[in-house]
Amino acid sequence: MLRYLPFLLLVALTVYAFIDCLNTPEEEVKHLQKVVWVLIVLLFPIVGAIVWLYSGKKRRASAGRARRTQWVAPDDNPEFLNSLREEQDRTRGRDEEKDAEKDTDRDRDKD
Numbered sequence: 001m002l003r004y005l006p007f008l009l010l011v012a013l014t015v016y017a018f019i020d021c022l023n024t025p026e027e028e029v030k031h032l033q034k035v036v037w038v039l040i041v042l043l044f045p046i047v048g049a050i051v052w053l054y055s056g057k058k059r060r061a062s063a064g065r066a067r068r069t070q071w072v073a074p075d076d077n078p079e080f081l082n083s084l085r086e087e088q089d090r091t092r093g094r095d096e097e098k099d100a101e102k103d104t105d106r107d108r109d110k111d
Helices: 002-023 034-043 045-055 078-110
Strands: none
Touching: 002 034, 002 045, 034 045
């Protein structure tokens, strides 16, 4: 079984590069047209896959230099926290109005 491992890794690399090439938007493909890259990956499996992964598409900046466009956890997201505060303020306002109505109803009943 271990003797098949290099073959399986090469097939996995080629399949990954092929799927990555197909899923990449046309605007992000560099140097050649997308169709040409697909043919290169299929006709020259190992070399084509490596070349595609190395120089076939535009890569994003590393996490340290990139702006915050990725998913942010809710407890770190200022917009989400603000929406919670606003909802809490609205709920408090409604509760205070209900309490005030109850107080006025009680005052009317006492009279």
